[in-house]
Amino acid sequence: MTMPIYLDYASTTPVDPVVADKMMECLTTSGKFGNPASRSHVFGWEAESAVEEARADVASIMGADPREIVWTSGATEANNLAIKGCAHFNVRRGKHIVTSRIEHKAVLDTCRQLEREGFELTYLDPDASGLIQPEMVSEAIRQDTTVVSIMHVNNELGTRNDIASIGKVCRDRKIFFHVDAAQSAGKTPIDVEEMNVDMMSFSAHKLYGPKGIGALYVRRKPRVRIEAQIHGGGHERGMRSGTLATHQIVGMGEAFRLGREMLGSETDRITRLRHRLWTGVADMEEVYLNGSAQQSVPGIINISFAFVEGESLIMALRDLAVSSGSACTSASLEPSYVLRALGLNDEMAHSSIRFSIGRYTTEEQIDDTIKKVRRAVGKLRELSPLWDMFKDGIDLNQVEWSAH
Amino acid sequence: MAYSDKVIDHYENPRNVGKLDDTSKFVGTGMVGAPACGDVMRLQIQVDSDGVIEDAKFKTYGCGSAIASSSLLTEWVKGKNINDAEQIKNTEIAQELALPPVKIHCSVLAEDAIKAAVRDVRGKQGI
Ligand SMILES: Cc1ncc(COP(=O)(O)O)c(C=O)c1O
Ligand code: FES
Secondary structure, three states: OOEEOOOOOOOOOOOOHHHHHHHHHOOOOOOOOOOOOOOOHHHHHHHHHHHHHHHHHHHHHOOOHHHHEEEOOOHHHHHHHHHHHHHHOOOOOOOOOEEEEEOOOHHHHHHHHHHOOOOOEEOOOOOOOOOHHHHHHHHHHOOOEEEEEEEOOOOOEEEEOOOHHHHHHHHHHEEEEEEEEOOOOOOOOOOOOOOOOEEEEEEOOOOOOOOEEEEEEEEOOOOOOOOOOOOOOHHHOOOOOOOOHHHHHHHHHHHHHHHHHHHHHHHHHHHHHHHHHHHHOOOOOOOOOOOOOOOOOOEEEEEEOOOOOOHHHHHHHHOEEEEEEEOEEEOEEEHHEEEEHOOOOOHHHOOOEEEEEOOOOOOOHHHHHHHHHHHHHHHHHHHOHHHHHHOOOOHHHHHOOOOO | OOOHHHHHHHHHOOOOOOOOOOOOOOOOEEEEHHHHHHHEEEEOOOOOEOOOEEEEEEEEOOOOOHHHHHHHHHHOOOOOEEHHOOOOHHHHHHHHHHOOHHHHHHHHHHHHHHHHHHHHHHHHOOO
């Protein structure tokens, strides 16, 4: 079996071979296998210095002090730690939290849990291009608001929020600001000072590092205090206990170092590939870009092919590894909540595909993708009664459907 | 989602794709589903004066299993009397295509479509 073309880098990325080599040096007797917390021998010291080097590499992607980095198992845990930890610590100040409808489930489900505990949540709707505007945040803030959590880059659309302006709103009102940056590290510049960010979540596996490791940035000046969610030996200044996974941490450090180095060149290259893909399909009829053409990272492009159902499109595109905005199974006939939040109707949401381009994507792969997409969309439209009706000038919104 | 070979075959080479003249009183049309649900199936049959199905055509907006269910159904109903055609059960379709449980509703849609098409042509003929 020949493997499909991988265009799902927003879901996860392969580990860069340079990163894998460095991880391998932290496992066996000939490597740095020691416990970084062991203070009494060289095995521990070596592991600790590898961990601290990685901490500095991760910190420098966002212009932070290494002491502001807390290792976690990924962005999911970082989001949990930041939002629950900060909300709980500041519960006497208030119980209101502001977030958006297009956050990752790791944020939304964390917020749902806080609602069950008696917190009040405001979920902001994005504008039609998928962006959360600073004014929306400003208007939602109340006397008792303690935490605002808004993502930097959206994982389905690639849209990039103006974090610096939202951060300023929060700083002016003395509210803690958390940002999920799982999709933005190494894809767009980050500076926690300029952006007025108090807490920021990261994941290694979105940037050619291993799965199962991430980090939370927690500001020291002015100090942000959070309640630990995992208790134990008091690692990570008490914020996250558990023996540090040296090989994972070293992998994340190296991945972030490479990601920072390659940011400029990769942005240029991937921007060209994105442009090539979009112009290659956009001249077909009834093809729409979801999200913002201006304010987004180049690596994620979400397109609706009207009158073609997403799952059949994915099936026709079996030689491509992409994601669909549709989840039409009898268990859940729900199109993506992110696309719905943009105001897309169900059909358009069902008809969408997310292509995500990354470090190993080539021009030939994009050209191949364009050919396959054009063929598949053409074929499925031939099969589509909706396309027939559209071509006959029938307004589908006027038809009385027998919903089932 | 792994598809069975039969689903893939019908999906790759759908049988009887097309449209029949809906204004003819010998043509019955069944349109079921809704775009918002992610599936719309249009099944048409053309009958002779004895109610035997001479031709059948479909177009489907939906997942691969929905496309395969409707394609298979057009094959099955051709040559059948409408009284027999409307007895076809979704379970037979699901079994033939080896549909997994989450895809059963795609075959239900096909059963609904043939029933609706038969009802339509009966109405037109006043029988
Ligand atoms: C925006 C966003 N946040 C959080 C996560 C979860 O990250 P992790 O897999 O590291 O827990 C992801 C990836 O799935 C993501 O895209
Ligand atoms: S038509 Fe909805 S899953 Fe098959």
